[in-house]
Amino acid sequence: MARKNDREPGAGPVAVLGLGRFGASLARELVRRGSEVLGIDSDPVIAQRYADELTHTAVADTTDVEALRQLDVPQFRRAVVGIGTDLEASILTTAVLVDLEIPRIWAKAVSRQHGRILERVGAHHVVLPEHEMGERVAHLVTGRMIDYIKFEDDFAMVKTLAPQGIVGRSLSESRLRQAFGITVVGVKRRGEEFTYATQDTVVRAGDVLIVSGRIDEVEAFANRT
Template sequence: MEDRINNSVLVVGLGRFGSAVATTLDDLGKEVLAVDKDPELVARWSALIPTVQADMTDVMAVEQVGVSEFGSAVVAIGDSVEASVITAGNLLDAGVTDLWAKSVSKEHARILQRIGARHIINAETDAGKRIGHLVSSNYLDYIEIAGPHTVVKAHTPAHVAGMTIADAKVHDRFGIVVVGVKGPGREFEYGANELVMHRNDELILAGPQRQIDRFLAQQ
């Protein structure tokens, strides 16, 4: 019973963000139930994922859905701050502790945080920052972890091409870590000291962004 609860996720809101979250979780093998008050959205997605029509700002609807049976919940409502906050509050009151909620502004995020939402997602801001970093650099991909720390995917810079991670002294010289290497036509390999970094390899780098940029820009 506990394993089933831990593996189950309730997604409230079937807009573009919510439907993407729900279908991705379903593809990953999670037990998902998507909820929306719009019957057209429910009908649209019902053939792909389990869905139910309900207004989760209504406490009675929350009880009928059986929120307590879910290990996590995602509030993906973006068209109404009021509905988002009330829904998040109702889910928290019903016993959901691992609550993810989409915010559309700093004020919205602040309210969600104050009522107890554990994870606040600003999808547009996060996506905008990521694209900005990708456009303005040689990154192939970019994930912000916390503060100045990031995980970046980039091609091997010329100054270390053909060298092992140990010989290049990546950590000692630049204060970053080569998490792994993916070469063309080769499987991903974890960043062992003896691993050679070839010019067309994709490196997964972790550390302060300034240090990663310095490593990639080194001549």
């Protein structure tokens, strides 16, 4: 199904091991976006549930290296470990994928300690969906942001309404980077789509801005709305 010599990093099918809420949701979205997906779960009822939605499904013990070899998993360039609550299975499955030399392995963690173990085992990317969503919602609840995305420990992008103080002025005139340490990267006006912001962009009342910068600075700017 997959080819090891496939040079395109984003090409080829994806193996999703563990079809719980996270794994199944991810697998279905990958299919929706045009990827071939092999979904694997140890529970035959769960595997059958998604048989019509995924490209392929299989029942197997994901901690069994021979079972994964029989399913051609070593030929995949990308694999996702969607197992969360069974920590032993999550860690052992990740270790098996590392032994099979899968080039890109994502693994779900239910805690930071779990995530650190997965990284030490060899996962290339660790995802903490509950923690990351909780952090995101907390920022939205306590601030005036419409949306919030954290990229690194101290960098974020937010969607927020334009504060009154910069309405009617171009971004160069507002000197937002000097005043707030932030950069406006996109603007959306009522009835229009988002467009890239330039120094000549004049902000209007009701504009929605995409702003990037350090977390405390973008939050401070959004709270001026």
